[in-house]
Amino acid sequence: MQGGPYVKAPLMSRLFTNVNNFLLHLALKIHAQSHMRILVAITGASGAIYTQRLLDRLDPQEHEVHVIISSYGQVVMQEELPEGLQLDEGVTLHAAKSMNVPFASGSNAFDAMVILPCTMGTMGRIAHGYSEDTLLRAADVMLKENKKLILCPRETPLSLIHVKNMELLLQAGAILLPPNPYFYSGARTIEELADTVVARVLDHLEINHNVSPRWPEERD
Numbered sequence: 001m002q003g004g005p006y007v008k009a010p011l012m013s014r015l016f017t018n019v020n021n022f023l024l025h026l027a028l029k030i031h032a033q034s035h036m037r038i039l040v041a042i043t044g045a046s047g048a049i050y051t052q053r054l055l056d057r058l059d060p061q062e063h064e065v066h067v068i069i070s071s072y073g074q075v076v077m078q079e080e081l082p083e084g085l086q087l088d089e090g091v092t093l094h095a096a097k098s099m100n101v102p103f104a105s106g107s108n109a110f111d112a113m114v115i116l117p118c119t120m121g122t123m124g125r126i127a128h129g130y131s132e133d134t135l136l137r138a139a140d141v142m143l144k145e146n147k148k149l150i151l152c153p154r155e156t157p158l159s160l161i162h163v164k165n166m167e168l169l170l171q172a173g174a175i176l177l178p179p180n181p182y183f184y185s186g187a188r189t190i191e192e193l194a195d196t197v198v199a200r201v202l203d204h205l206e207i208n209h210n211v212s213p214r215w216p217e218e219r220d
């Protein structure tokens with residue numbers, strides 16, 4: 001039977017992989033963003049573990065990190081994070097209703113916004129320009145200012161309406177990064193599996209990390 005991807009490769013091939021990985025890490029380091037202002041939004045979809053683990057990796061000493069939670073985000077999060085969301089000192093939490101925040105205006109837009117997890121409702125409202133609360137307005141600002149907006153939409157199955165909204169958002173410049181974990185990292189716990197999603201989010205934020213093994217790095 002043919003071996004799987006983790007069968008021991010011949011020496012030259014492993015050497016090539018290691019050199020390749022070294023160069024990849026170097027390139028990521030060179031391109032890694034220094035100080036950024038990042039807004040992390042949480043909505044009422046399943047997946048609070050991803051948000052917690054992303055926030056655990058965003059160093060408030062290195063980046064300015066802000067968090068905003070939709071009212072349904074609070075409800076679903078209570079189910080999934082019984083101990084509540086843990087925020088590092090230095091992370092700023094915002095109310096969903098106050099527009100008295102820098103990211104509500106294009107004159108003070110942040111560098112990046114991540115909505116993780118993102119409901120179909122929030123996705124639809126952003127796609128159609130609803131801007132009636134702080135979270136939606138922030139996303140609207142990111143799009144109109146051509147800033148990085150990463151949506152992590154979670155729903156299954158998808159309706160045509162969901163897919164059409166995704167299409168519209170892609171056309172408007174958003175990054176759609178569904179929180180779909182990958183299973184080739186050798187993850188042994190739910191946390192490690194969740195990190196495979198967090199790793200992709202950090203990649204798109206251009207933040208250097210080694211949260212989860214990259215293909216074809218060898219597992220421990």
Ligand SMILES: Cc1cc2nc3c(=O)[nH]c(=O)nc-3n(C[C@H](O)[C@H](O)[C@H](O)COP(=O)(O)O)c2cc1C
Nearest residue numbers: 043044045046070072073076119120121122154155
């Ligand atoms: C336990 C639970 C899990 C949910 N999971 C999802 C989900 O994965 N995706 C989704 O689009 N909506 C989900 N919903 C529905 C949203 O929470 C609901 O549509 C809400 O109005 C979304 O509001 P928001 O987008 O402002 O957070 C869930 C609701 C509950 C109660």
